[in-house]
Amino acid sequence: MDKHQINIISTSNEAIVKFESNHFLVKNHSYEFKNTDEAKSCPLAQQLFYLPFVKTVYIAQNFIAIERYDIVSWEDVQNEISEQIQEYLNSGKPLVKTDGEKKQVPVTVYAETTPNPNSMKFVANKKLTVNSKEFKSIDDTEPDTLSRGLYSFPFVKELYIDENYISIQKHDVTTWEEVTHEVRSFIRETLESGKDIGETKYQSTAIVKEKGESVDLPKFENLDNISKKIVEILDEYIKPAVANDGGNIVFEGYEESNGEVRVILQGACSGCPSSTMTLRNGIETMLKEMIPGKIERVVALNG
Template sequence: MNTYTINIEPTSNPAIVKFETNQFLTRHESFEFGNIEEAKKSPLAQQLFHLPFVKTVFISQNFIAIEKYNIIEWADVQEEVSGQLLEYLNNDGIIIKADDDTATPSKKVPVTVYAETTPNPSVLKFVANKKLVISAAEFKNIDATADAPLAQALFNFPFVKEIFIDENYISINKYDIANWDEIAMELREFITKYIQDGKDIVLKETLEKEPGDKDVASTEAKKLENLDPVSTQVIEILEEYIKPAVASDGGNIIFDSYNEETKTVKVILQGACSGCPSSTATLKNGIETMMRDMLQGKVETVEAING
């Protein structure tokens, strides 16, 4: 069983703080509770209402948002609340009870999906209005989809070549046998219905990797290793400056290695970035230039080890 972790995230409303988890708490519904009576459906929310400053509890997907009364400041209590949540979740506490006749009606979020073009003409990005996964995953073929039912279903379309899923979007790489104007609508409708029907996107929050499969290496795993200072700096630059840009294009970039002698950084490209005709230019003119400027004398070359 995976252990829960929590990140504390402020919101635009100073009275509300989000406690984001590394696993989904609910898959297809959102819940809002204004008091302990309304929270009969959620033992977790009921426990939170024993804290005198809790005004409203909102549970959705991978976070718990709490609105407080003004009797305290979040800075004084948020770490304590986070600790209580961790203890509850890691001791298999019930988040939401199964539906029954007395259950508080849930607030279902309507699902919409739209298609976006990417710099890679073979890849289209399908964006949903809800979070699909917590960690990114790439699927080169159907054999890798044992714990990813949606990806497995998409591979039943003969023109689907590769799939990349991250946050709230799915990037699909197609074979040349079909044109996007012929298949985009079919894929968009299929993905929309799949999500609306409440089917599982993935069965595990962190998917198993094929042994030796570097294409789906995890940046988070890299962070846990004993990296040299330059590698750590490279990862920070990738995370802060480069990943958001490539994600907007339906792709991902992951640190692979740094060679101090040759001053070479190697990265892994995923999704729309993998095999994209313009990726070489982006790598050289954009990413490599940035690394050279920000890490002068330490990085000279950036290479992609896959396309």
């Protein structure tokens, strides 16, 4: 697994800051510690309580949140704490010591239709992944995982998983009316059993570029001003609507010489008969209005 990278996230409560990892820290549980005695099962929390300003430590999903006493400002200490948390998580030491008993956690899953007739969105009442994942075939999955299990259904073509939903694209050999209930039950039972989504072996151009891991693509801070503005517009106005339909849209590039914007469609949007034209026209109109004189056309590619 890649090393933990910690991001510092402010909250609506100025006394609390979240230290968010790019990986899950705990699943199916959350923890709250108010002193060292309560934190006996969590060595990292005990370490943090040695800092005189730490009042409460919360651990859930992919973050550690800390509430401070009003004797310091977060600006003075948050970077040091972030480094301490990151170093501990990457040491391989257990975060929370448990008795080994695995409790079944109730899970609900419901199905939503998408604009793509071959794609269905299955939404769970829990976070499924920290980073979006694409599986183009069974070869992209790991053994004994939810993603591998879904490919036991012969009609499953592709999977796109983000936050708390799974977008499934099927082969045109059956109708969703015939299989939705079976798939929904399978996802629910598999999640309740404690199985993970699993990592993907598929690295689409979109994912690599979005993570900034491609040497050919600069990270956001290295983009030109127009490209930054495009990314901000996509993130704020377009991505939430696309996610509601079980898909994702990723900025691929901008060519200043001809005003061309390239985006990549993922999940339910990929291969949708109507999405390429609809999204391209919708995005094109918005970008032209919000960045006048700089955008000529948007080219939408399937991920």
